[in-house]
Amino acid sequence: MKNRVRLLFGISLVFCAMASQAQDYFNLSPLSTFGGGDGWLAPGEGGYAYLGTANNERGLGYGNGHVYLVSRNGGSFIRILDPITGADLGSLNTTGVSGGTFAVNTIGVGGDGAVYVANLTTAVSSSSPYKVYRWATEASTPTVALNTSTLLAGGRVGDSFAVFGSGSSTLLAAGFNSTPVVAGNNGYAI
Numbered sequence: 001m002k003n004r005v006r007l008l009f010g011i012s013l014v015f016c017a018m019a020s021q022a023q024d025y026f027n028l029s030p031l032s033t034f035g036g037g038d039g040w041l042a043p044g045e046g047g048y049a050y051l052g053t054a055n056n057e058r059g060l061g062y063g064n065g066h067v068y069l070v071s072r073n074g075g076s077f078i079r080i081l082d083p084i085t086g087a088d089l090g091s092l093n094t095t096g097v098s099g100g101t102f103a104v105n106t107i108g109v110g111g112d113g114a115v116y117v118a119n120l121t122t123a124v125s126s127s128s129p130y131k132v133y134r135w136a137t138e139a140s141t142p143t144v145a146l147n148t149s150t151l152l153a154g155g156r157v158g159d160s161f162a163v164f165g166s167g168s169s170t171l172l173a174a175g176f177n178s179t180p181v182v183a184g185n186n187g188y189a190i
Contacts, residue, residue: 063109108163
């Protein structure tokens with residue numbers, strides 16, 4: 001028993017020491033090479049037409065060594081950005097992507113590099129289903145990974161989205177919003 005207490009005390013000392021130094025390990029500072037020279041890529045910088053100030057950019061994801069930005073500024077775009085410089089490297093093919101209140105809204109990347117983009121629907125129904133599209137690679141065309149009109153009928157879904165795992169074990173998680181008020185909308189679906 002004494003040995004277990006000593007071991008636990010020793011482990012807790014190590015974690016306390018790590019926590020006291022955490023500020024040295026988790027300090028975010030802008031890269032001077034990213035965006036407009038000040039280390040941040042802001043709306044209107046760099047002449048990127050897909051970056052605006054009208055709340056049309058809601059999703060960011062990281063994978064495959066790239067940052068992915070979902071934008072509805074002037075269309076439905078999933079831009080591919082260099083994570084070091086912010087340079088625009090192109091976009092994913094959005095052929096066939098449609099539906100919902102917004103056809104593209106949030107994004108996640110699986111452990112295998114597959115890119116998933118979810119729409120936003122403010123009232124899940126047969127005329128406004130919740131959809132998630134999948135790109136196997138950056139060069140591929142999207143396929144429909146999920147298309148449901150029964151996921152909390154009448155609810156708002158698509159404001160939050162996460163991807164876990166890879167391949168056939170990939171899990172997609174989406175949170176429900178409280179507007180409109182629908183019984184059960186205080187949760188999420190996987």
